[in-house]
Amino acid sequence: SYELTQPPSVSVSPGQTASITCSADKLGDKYASWYQQKPGQSPVLVIYQDSKRPSGIPARFSGSNSGNTATLTISGTQAMDEADYYCQAWDSSTYVVFGGGTKLTVL
């Protein structure tokens, strides 16, 4: 089965750049998406098709995907960005697959 691997946690200082990775075999050949989830809330799509931002998502959120790794980058990280982040891809054998999630701490 196809699996996406994320680091369990990432820490960043306010105003700095946070990078969250998502790794899998030939992930760059697929589209990656990213979701933000705050405690007690539903997930929110922040990046789709590797690097596109939905309406209403701040420009400080960006994404890339190449080789075996997709990366979510948050520039000028704010306290409100503290949340769990999940990557997701679609695979022809497993269909939808999510990464295990990364807890972003802003401190």
Add this chain to the structure above:
Amino acid sequence: EVQLVESGGGLVQPGGSLRLSCAASGFTLSDYWMSWVRQAPGKGLEWVANIKQDGSEKSYVDSVKGRFTISRDNAKNSLYLQMNSLRAEDTAVYYCARDLYFFESWGQGTLVTVSS
């Protein structure tokens, strides 16, 4: 405004059944694939099932095959998940979501607890 509202969750004994519903508004349900995604307490997201616009194609994660059935009624703007032979490991918040190979709209979720 796109709205997805899940209902039907609750406490059920192992081996029991439950039917979840998702009421859609603000868009034409028949234009979209739809999915159910679940999240066990304190755990990550897990895709459960999806269904094509006209209901002619359905897919499931291996752990629910043969036990869960996804369906839809476009005339009623509703998506369903029939869950049979429930197990403790099915305990989770269940979300419905608009499926475009990514999930750009989510409901608030409904909690299913499988316990004796």
